[in-house]
Structures are given as structure tokens and as C-alpha cells.
Amino acid sequence: MNVEPLSFMEAIVRRVQLNEQDKELLKQEADWGKTIAPQMADIFYDYLGRDEEMNAILNAKEGRIHRLRETFIQWFYEMFTGIDGWGKAYADCRWKIGLVHVRTGIGPQHVVPAMAVVVTAVGQQLRRDHKPEVLSDALSKICMIDLAFIEQAYSEALLQETGWTQALFQRLIAKGAAQV
Amino acid sequence: MAINVTKLEMTLQQFVANASNVQGAALVSPDGLTLASSLPGGMDEERVAAMSAAMLSLGERIGRELNRGDIARILVEGEQGYGILTSCTEEAVFLILADHNAKLGVINLEIKNVIGELRKQLLGLAQPVGL
Ligand code: HEM
Numbered sequence: 001m002n003v004e005p006l007s008f009m010e011a012i013v014r015r016v017q018l019n020e021q022d023k024e025l026l027k028q029e030a031d032w033g034k035t036i037a038p039q040m041a042d043i044f045y046d047y048l049g050r051d052e053e054m055n056a057i058l059n060a061k062e063g064r065i066h067r068l069r070e071t072f073i074q075w076f077y078e079m080f081t082g083i084d085g086w087g088k089a090y091a092d093c094r095w096k097i098g099l100v101h102v103r104t105g106i107g108p109q110h111v112v113p114a115m116a117v118v119v120t121a122v123g124q125q126l127r128r129d130h131k132p133e134v135l136s137d138a139l140s141k142i143c144m145i146d147l148a149f150i151e152q153a154y155s156e157a158l159l160q161e162t163g164w165t166q167a168l169f170q171r172l173i174a175k176g177a178a179q180v
Numbered sequence: 181m182a183i184n185v186t187k188l189e190m191t192l193q194q195f196v197a198n199a200s201n202v203q204g205a206a207l208v209s210p211d212g213l214t215l216a217s218s219l220p221g222g223m224d225e226e227r228v229a230a231m232s233a234a235m236l237s238l239g240e241r242i243g244r245e246l247n248r249g250d251i252a253r254i255l256v257e258g259e260q261g262y263g264i265l266t267s268c269t270e271e272a273v274f275l276i277l278a279d280h281n282a283k284l285g286v287i288n289l290e291i292k293n294v295i296g297e298l299r300k301q302l303l304g305l306a307q308p309v310g311l
Contacts, residue, residue, distance in 0.1 A: 163237040167211035171230045 001164055003156050005091035005149075013086065014150045022138035026080045028174055033080035034043040035059055036125050040061045043121045045073060047114065079142045094146050098153030108151050188216035188301055191294065199290040201282035203261070206275045207268060207298060208232050215272055232275045235263045253288070262287070267303050268295050 011129040026033075045065060057179050075097070083090040101111060119140050126136050159169060186261050192205045196218045206217035212230035219225055239254040256263040261279040263288065268274040274295055 161241070162234070163241050164234060165211050167213075168233050168237070169229060170210045172234055173228075175227050175230055 002159050002175070003095070003152060004034070005095035006088045008149070008152060009086070009091040009094070009145065011039075012145050015094070016141040016144050018086075018138070018141045018145065022134075022141060023082060023086060025132075025135055026082065026138050027085075029131070030077065030080035032129065032131070034077050036122075036129075037076040040076055040118065040121055041069050041072045041123070044118060045069060047117045051110075054106075054114075057104065057106060057110075079139060091149075094149040095153070097146070098149040098151075099157070101150050102153045102157050108154065111150045113149060115143050121144050183215075183302060185216055188298065189218065191297055191301065192216055192218040193241060195276075195290070195294045199276075199294070200286060201261075201279045202276055202287070202290070203279055204277040205294075206232065208273050208275065210237065210273065213269075220277070224240055228275070232273055236273045239265070240267075240273060253291075255284075264291065266291055266295060268298050272298070272302055274298065 045058070045068070048058055053126050058068070078090070080095070083093060122139050122143075126133075126139075155166075155169060158164070159166065164172075188207060192207065195196060195206050196202050202217040204217075204223070206219055206225070206228060208217075208229040208255060209213040209215055210233050212233040214225050214229040217225055217229075219309070235254060235256075236251075240251050243249070243251040251267070254265040256265075259280065261277065262282060264276050264278070266274045266276075276287070276292070
């Protein structure tokens with residue numbers, strides 16, 4: 001494996017500038033997060049269900065939606081707790097979620113807009129509940145970290161299968177892009 | 181030991197000049213960077229390097245998947261001739277281009293000889309070449 005989940009997360013944490021105040025705030029609001037998680041799940045799966053392609057994926061297996069609703073609620077709550085305070089357990093969990101999506105054939109073209117739906121829905125709920133804007137910023141940063149994991153799982157899967165190094169992969173992409 | 185790039189380039193140039201029907205040669209890293217090359221004009225050296233590294237790596241994967249053991253070489257045969265990739269060291273892939281009149285037995289022998297020399301220059305010691 002080219003990617004070590006914890007160091008990958010540390011790099012993304014730096015890039016999105018998630019700081020200690022963000023983490024503290026999220027932990028303080030974890031109970032609120034737990035309360036609104038089921039509503040967020042409803043909005044999320046309603047959105048996925050309205051897209052023909054994603055709806056087909058969701059219904060490809062018996063009981064999948066039901067199971068997913070539960071895992072989404074759990075995922076949502078963990079954005080506030082950071083599982084182990086955004087340490088190894090958090091990174092491993094997000095890495096696993098990324099790989100599950102890649103194995104299921106769900107790509108960035110699905111997860112990027114889906115994450116945007118989560119960010120918007122949380123923002124609206126925040127305003128309804130008169131929560132501070134900084135909480136909205138902190139949550140958006142976490143969403144971007146989790147999104148980065150799903151995206152990274154894609155290239156990792158390709159590198160795994162081809163034996164290519166990350167540098168070679170980037171070189172091929174750059175060369176390919178120059179031709180498009 | 182420092183690698184003498186000029187010497188590597190010279191070895192490749194001599195190889196291309198002397199080996200029968202050989203039109204070009206390059207030594208590239210597994211990351212797809214050119215270490216040394218003597219390629220026909222008009223070829224995009226960077227692209228050739230990246231594709232060679234990609235192909236050797238993929239070839240090794242295919243070989244493993246198909247239970248072919250260690251891969252000795254990867255051969256691309258086209259109307260205009262051959263492209264042959266051989267693993268030189270862990271950090272270098274050797275590519276040669278030969279025209280369609282090339283005799284593969286002869287070419288393979290030439291590759292074996294020059295790889296021995298290239299390895300010596302890259303690793304600073306002589307290694308048995310098991311092609
Ligand atoms: C905002 C982005 C998303 C988040 C946070 C998310 C969250 C999750 C979580 C937590 C799991 C469980 C992973 C595990 O088994 O450990 C999961 C699995 C899954 N998700 Fe997502 N998801 C996202 C986007 C999507 C999209 C766009 C689809 C498209 C249909 C989708 C469909 C699935 C499927 C099919 C599974 C696997 C279900 C199974 O195990 O059979 N997800 N997701």
C-alpha cells in the first residue's frame with residue numbers, strides 16, 4: 001500500500017487547516033450532531049435516490065439502503081467526535097470507507113456532489129438551530145477530509161493493481177492531460 | 181557510488197551504433213524518468229520513459245497473475261519493428277527499439293551483453309545476467 005492513512009490524513013488536515021479550536025467545538029457539539037444525524041441521513045438518501053445511477057447502486061442489494069442509513073448516521077456523528085480525536089482510528093475508518101466505495105464502483109463524480117449536499121444540509125440546519133458560523137466551517141473541513149479519503153482510495157486501487165509508483169502515475173496523467 | 185551519466189549515455193550510443201538493427205535505447209527509472217537515452221529524433225523522451233516504466237510494471241503483474249514466473253522481457257512487435265523492455269536493476273528499466281529486420285536471438289544476446297555493462301555502471305559491480 002502506497003498510502004498510510006494516518007499520515008495521509010495529517011497532510012489533508014494541514015491543507016484544510018483544521019485546527020484545535022475546530023476540534024474542540026466539534027466535540028462540544030457532538031450531542032447536537034447525534035440529534036440531527038437521522039435528518040441528515042434522510043436528506044442524503046433522498047438525494048441519492050433521485051439520481052438514476054446512484055439509485056440503482058443503492059438498490060442493487062437487498063437491505064442495502066437500510067444498512068447504509070445506519071452507517072451514515074454513525075459516520076455523521078463521528079465527524080463531531082473524531083472517534084479517537086482524529087487519530088489513527090479515525091484515519092483507518094475513513095480509509096476503509098473510501099475503499100468500500102471504490103470496490104462498489106462509486107466514483108468522485110458521485111461522492112463529490114453528494115458531499116456538497118451534506119455540507120449544504122448541515123449549513124441550513126445550523127442556521128435553523130442558531131449555531132455559530134465557525135461550527136459550519138469546522139464541519140465543512142471534516143467533510144473535505146473524508147472526501148479526500150474516498151478520492152485517494154481511487155488512485156491507490158489503481159497503483160495496487162498496476163504496481164505503478166505514485167510518481168509514475170502522476171507523470172502518466174500529466175502526459176495524458178497534455179494530449180486531451 | 182556516483183553514477184556517471186555521460187558514461188551511461190556513451191554506452192547507449194555505442195550500443196545503438198554497433199548492435200545490428202537497433203534504432204534506439206533508453207534507461208528509465210521505475211518512476212518513469214529518463215536516466216540516459218539515445219532515441220531516434222522526434223520521439224518524446226519523457227513519454228517514452230513513463231510508458232516504458234508503466235509497461236514493465238504492468239507486464240510483471242500480468243506475468244505473476246498468469247503464473248509465468250519472473251519476467252525476462254516484454255516485447256512489442258509492430259509493422260515497423262520491435263520495442264523490447266528488460267529490467268536492468270531494481271531502479272532501472274532498459275528499452276531498446278529495433279527495426280523489423282532484426283533477428284530476435286541476436287538482439288536478445290546484444291541486450292544481455294549491454295545490460296551486464298549497464299548494471300556494472302549503475303551498481304558499481306558486476307552481476308550475473310540471468311536472461
Ligand atoms: C458524502 C459522501 C458519502 C459518505 C459520507 C458515505 C458514507 C458511507 C459509509 C459510512 C459506508 C459504510 C462503509 C463500511 O461498510 O465500512 C458507505 C458504504 C456505501 N455507500 Fe456511501 N457514502 C457517501 C457517498 C455515497 C454515494 C454517492 C453512493 C452512491 C450510490 C454511496 C453508496 C454506498 C454503498 C453502495 C455502500 C456499500 C454498501 C454495502 O456494504 O453493501 N455512498 N457509505
